Amino acid sequence: MDPEEFRRHAHRLADWIADYLANSSKYPVLAEITPGTIASALPVEAPTHAESFESMLADFEKILLPGITHWNHPGFFAYFAITGSGPGVLAEFLSAALNVQAMLWRTSPAATELEEVTLSWLRKLLGLPSTFDGVIYDTASISTLHALAAARERAVPSVRSLGLAGRAALPRPRVYCSDQTHSSIEKAVILLGLGQQSLRKIPSDAEFRMRTDALASAIAEDRSEGWRPLAVVATVGTTSSTSVDPVAQIADICRRESLWLHIDAAYAGVAAMVPGYEWILDGAATADSLVVNPHKWMFTPFDLSVLYCRHMDLIRAAFALTPEYLKTVEPAPVRNLMDTGIQLGRRFRALKLWMVMRHFGTDGIRARIAEHMRLARLFASWVDASTEFERVAPVPFSVVCFRARTWLPPSGGRAIDADTLNERILEAVNSTGEIFISHTRLNGCYTLRLAIGNLHTTETHVRRAWELLQEQMSTVRREG
Amino acid sequence: MDPEEFRRHAHRLADWIADYLANSSKYPVLAEITPGTIASALPVEAPTHAESFESMLADFEKILLPGITHWNHPGFFAYFAITGSGPGVLAEFLSAALNVQAMLWRTSPAATELEEVTLSWLRKLLGLPSTFDGVIYDTASISTLHALAAARERAVPSVRSLGLAGRAALPRPRVYCSDQTHSSIEKAVILLGLGQQSLRKIPSDAEFRMRTDALASAIAEDRSEGWRPLAVVATVGTTSSTSVDPVAQIADICRRESLWLHIDAAYAGVAAMVPGYEWILDGAATADSLVVNPHKWMFTPFDLSVLYCRHMDLIRAAFALTPEYLKTVEPAPVRNLMDTGIQLGRRFRALKLWMVMRHFGTDGIRARIAEHMRLARLFASWVDASTEFERVAPVPFSVVCFRARTWLPPSGGRAIDADTLNERILEAVNSTGEIFISHTRLNGCYTLRLAIGNLHTTETHVRRAWELLQEQMSTVRREG
Numbered sequence: 027m028d029p030e031e032f033r034r035h036a037h038r039l040a041d042w043i044a045d046y047l048a049n050s051s052k053y054p055v056l057a058e059i060t061p062g063t064i065a066s067a068l069p070v071e072a073p074t075h076a077e078s079f080e081s082m083l084a085d086f087e088k089i090l091l092p093g094i095t096h097w098n099h100p101g102f103f104a105y106f107a108i109t110g111s112g113p114g115v116l117a118e119f120l121s122a123a124l125n126v127q128a129m130l131w132r133t134s135p136a137a138t139e140l141e142e143v144t145l146s147w148l149r150k151l152l153g154l155p156s157t158f159d160g161v162i163y164d165t166a167s168i169s170t171l172h173a174l175a176a177a178r179e180r181a182v183p184s185v186r187s188l189g190l191a192g193r194a195a196l197p198r199p200r201v202y203c204s205d206q207t208h209s210s211i212e213k214a215v216i217l218l219g220l221g222q223q224s225l226r227k228i229p230s231d232a233e234f235r236m237r238t239d240a241l242a243s244a245i246a247e248d249r250s251e252g253w254r255p256l257a258v259v260a261t262v263g264t265t266s267s268t269s270v271d272p273v274a275q276i277a278d279i280c281r282r283e284s285l286w287l288h289i290d291a292a293y294a295g296v297a298a299m300v301p302g303y304e305w306i307l308d309g310a311a312t313a314d315s316l317v318v319n320p321h322k323w324m325f326t327p328f329d330l331s332v333l334y335c336r337h338m339d340l341i342r343a344a345f346a347l348t349p350e351y352l353k354t355v356e357p358a359p360v361r362n363l364m365d366t367g368i369q370l371g372r373r374f375r376a377l378k379l380w381m382v383m384r385h386f387g388t389d390g391i392r393a394r395i396a397e398h399m400r401l402a403r404l405f406a407s408w409v410d411a412s413t414e415f416e417r418v419a420p421v422p423f424s425v426v427c428f429r430a431r432t433w434l435p436p437s438g439g440r441a442i443d444a445d446t447l448n449e450r451i452l453e454a455v456n457s458t459g460e461i462f463i464s465h466t467r468l469n470g471c472y473t474l475r476l477a478i479g480n481l482h483t484t485e486t487h488v489r490r491a492w493e494l495l496q497e498q499m500s501t502v503r504r505e506g
Numbered sequence: 507m508d509p510e511e512f513r514r515h516a517h518r519l520a521d522w523i524a525d526y527l528a529n530s531s532k533y534p535v536l537a538e539i540t541p542g543t544i545a546s547a548l549p550v551e552a553p554t555h556a557e558s559f560e561s562m563l564a565d566f567e568k569i570l571l572p573g574i575t576h577w578n579h580p581g582f583f584a585y586f587a588i589t590g591s592g593p594g595v596l597a598e599f600l601s602a603a604l605n606v607q608a609m610l611w612r613t614s615p616a617a618t619e620l621e622e623v624t625l626s627w628l629r630k631l632l633g634l635p636s637t638f639d640g641v642i643y644d645t646a647s648i649s650t651l652h653a654l655a656a657a658r659e660r661a662v663p664s665v666r667s668l669g670l671a672g673r674a675a676l677p678r679p680r681v682y683c684s685d686q687t688h689s690s691i692e693k694a695v696i697l698l699g700l701g702q703q704s705l706r707k708i709p710s711d712a713e714f715r716m717r718t719d720a721l722a723s724a725i726a727e728d729r730s731e732g733w734r735p736l737a738v739v740a741t742v743g744t745t746s747s748t749s750v751d752p753v754a755q756i757a758d759i760c761r762r763e764s765l766w767l768h769i770d771a772a773y774a775g776v777a778a779m780v781p782g783y784e785w786i787l788d789g790a791a792t793a794d795s796l797v798v799n800p801h802k803w804m805f806t807p808f809d810l811s812v813l814y815c816r817h818m819d820l821i822r823a824a825f826a827l828t829p830e831y832l833k834t835v836e837p838a839p840v841r842n843l844m845d846t847g848i849q850l851g852r853r854f855r856a857l858k859l860w861m862v863m864r865h866f867g868t869d870g871i872r873a874r875i876a877e878h879m880r881l882a883r884l885f886a887s888w889v890d891a892s893t894e895f896e897r898v899a900p901v902p903f904s905v906v907c908f909r910a911r912t913w914l915p916p917s918g919g920r921a922i923d924a925d926t927l928n929e930r931i932l933e934a935v936n937s938t939g940e941i942f943i944s945h946t947r948l949n950g951c952y953t954l955r956l957a958i959g960n961l962h963t964t965e966t967h968v969r970r971a972w973e974l975l976q977e978q979m980s981t982v983r984r985e986g
Contacts, residue, residue, distance in 0.1 A: 027592030029528035036520035044513035064619035072627035075867040093616030110605030112507030122598035125590030136573030139544035147552035189701025190670035198672035219699025221669025351946040466831040
């Protein structure tokens with residue numbers, strides 16, 4: 027594709043995307059196709075001859091677009107709602123065109139240094155001290171993996187060279203998290219060779235926060251039984267209910283017990299920059315590492331996860347490994363990003379973070395996060411005022427956990443099971459195409475979750491979600 | 507940024523990028539700044555108020571662009587030269603705008619099914635049987651990590667639940683690769699808790715291919731000493747010299763010894779689709795896994811690495827873990843991509859692979875890969891005909907390893923050390939801004955590497971590289 031062809035197609039695509047962004051609410055938010063529809067509509071072999079960009083864009087619209095679940099839709103309330111904001115999307119376009127590999131400083135000084143600068147900006151906004159150094163990874167799964175690898179590096183002598191197997195003298199390791207912690211922690215301990223058994227899930231309290239008394243006694247019990255405690259993962263904004271673990275108390279225990287403290291603030295960490303919410307990171311200053319994902323609630327297109335760590339030297343000790351073909355000589359010490367991770371290649375992700383932060387300004391980011399939290403509290407107030415629904419968890423941020431109450435049929439028949447009722451409501455509202463909500467289980471009960479995080483979501487959309495939920499509840503009641 | 511603002515900036519950026527791509531040869535290929543230049547030119551805090559897109563683009567040009575090493579430059583001959591082709595860049599723009607998370611089928615059916623279709627297309631092109639299932643990851647480091655995690659899952663009972671530590675009965679594991687294998691293999695065994703010690707590097711022959719006699723005797727020796735062999739990593743296109751390990755013979759050994767065979771074909775695998783080069787994957791049909799990176803030599807913007815595996819069930823067994831909030835009910839069985847890996851979140855990467863394959867057509871891709879190999883052979887012929895330079899390795903693909911010969915000064919003084927001579931030549935040609943080559947070490951000697959892989963690179967650029975090398979050689983000779 028020569029530059030003039032590229033120019034023509036890029037302009038065409040710019041218009042298509044601008045139209046799409048203007049009309050994202052007109053698509054069904056959740057794709058309505060059945061499994062296999064797309065695969066069966068596409069050729070079974072790659073084309074032999076070149077095809078036109080026009081034909082690809084036409085096929086994209088005809089075949090692929092009906093199979094897109096629209097994360098840009100203002101009615102997207104599932105999981106954690108996200109936004110690929112305009113400046114972020116444009117930065118990704120530019121980054122793809124530059125196609126630099128930021129493995130070494132030399133292979134892209136701008137990517138390396140902009141990462142340092144933007145992560146320093148973000149660190150200050152979160153109120154973290156300068157003892158934290160930052161690095162960008164793709165996902166929180168990978169950030170947390172590196173944090174726990176560093177904890178393993180610190181706790182297990184020679185693990186880099188000797189590994190874990192066949193070392194009779196090595197005690198069984200233990201990592202602690204709450205029963206509300208994200209599945210990525212469990213995947214990380216599996217990958218690191220610690221085993222699922224090494225993850226001890228501490229019970230949480232009535233508001234889904236890790237019980238520190240239970241943590242302290244679990245550690246004591248494990249030590250007495252010959253386990254080797256390595257690390258604690260505290261969560262600021264759990265996935266189910268967005269609860270906040272008592273970080274400061276957990277940090278005290280970690281200090282006393284010499285354990286690595288990793289904070290999973292992937293979703294909610296950014297809220298710490300909103301006045302009145304600084305408390306959520308109380309105690310984080312003495313943590314060893316913290317992950318926060320601008321691609322979750324800071325309007326940055328997926329993927330961009332940030333790991334802050336007070337011992338980046340340990341991550342380097344775990345992973346730095348420079349073969350001859352990657353050795354460089356620079357006039358001054360430089361940071362080679364390949365040394366801080368398992369992935370050699372790195373995209374120029376800092377560019378989008380830079381453009382997003384400049385486009386909104388810190389006041390603009392704060393205002394939007396605060397507005398999402400206001401909308402969540404508003405929705406929660408409707409739930410609280412309703413006789414048909416009930417709230418199942420506090421609403422510290424922008425997610426509301428609630429469920430429909432079941433009722434005794436007037437005829438005296440059997441009451442519909444509450445879990446079934448809520449499952450049916452979920453399916454019914456999601457099949458309208460107007461909203462997409464997801465669910466979780468809290469205290470063993472099937473629970474609906476409404477997550478606000480998209481910049482296009484306004485009070486009107488939240489109100490419409492509430493109307494739809496009430497309508498579907500009535501339908502289920504009527505139809506029994 | 508409202509859609510109309512977005513439209514305006516996107517058009518402006520489309521023009522900027524089209525101009526950039528048209529002029530990529532006018533920039534110095536290797537960034538000429540000194541460390542710290544960019545960081546010190548940027549504010550130390552994020553802006554409080556919103557800034558205009560124009561001001562960002564202006565700062566990008568003024569501050570960041572001088573710190574970009576231009577991977578798009580036709581004179582980029584370092585590492586593995588790559589191309590973010592037009593259709594690939596446009597696909598990334600579209601993918602960023604859609605901002606879908608392909609963790610579950612339901613969260614983006616199109617991303618999930620297009621991944622299946624495009625990987626099936628590519629698999630057939632590579633000549634791999636349908637017993638291989640494919641999955642897209644970000645980098646070969648992550649693909650290989652998953653392959654070795656699956657090997658560990660198969661070989662070590664209950665590793666997922668029990669881990670590796672504190673199990674006295676567990677023998678020490680062993681993974682084999684050649685002394686030419688990429689550093690990502692070593693990083694993977696470290697991360698997996700196997701330890702560097704578990705990686706046994708088998709010597710290679712005069713053409714840098716793994717010696718299978720040495721492999722067989724290493725395995726026998728290890729077994730007799732109580733090690734537990736797990737896997738062999740064979741490379742098709744090593745990073746230093748692009749040598750090809752004897753895959754078929756290694757596959758025989760692996761079958762006999764019941765070892766997992768992983769093939770690292772990240773760079774050169776795509777050459778298997780060029781007539782006459784099918785042999786490079788001889789024996790691969792019985793391998794357990796193979797990685798190939800379309801972002802390396804198939805004109806796809808970074809990042810897109812493909813892992814083909816004959817036991818995707820083992821990767822799922824190692825990693826599948828579905829918390830309640832990610833449970834879905836579909837009308838038919840679906841593939842949830844989060845089950846095949848450590849990363850929960852996944853970008854819509856298949857889109858760019860689809861657009862690249864359709865834009866070029868398979869004939870077009872084959873022709874371009876073949877042309878890069880022709881250019882490399884041409885350059886090698888100049889080296890071979892020269893009295894001042896010598897070739898250090900065969901040229902199976904698009905990389906030439908060579909070095910300047912040293913000489914005895916006519917005055918009878920001390921000869922310049924060959925390594926120093928080549929280092930000086932490397933620095934000299936790279937500082938011209940016209941080309942960027944990198945180096946390696948082969949047989950202990952500092953070796954220059956010229957890698958061809960950019961679509962904009964023509965015979966003229968390769969000829970110019972040769973001229974520059976000769977010129978700088980003369981300068982060094984003259985100046986002593």
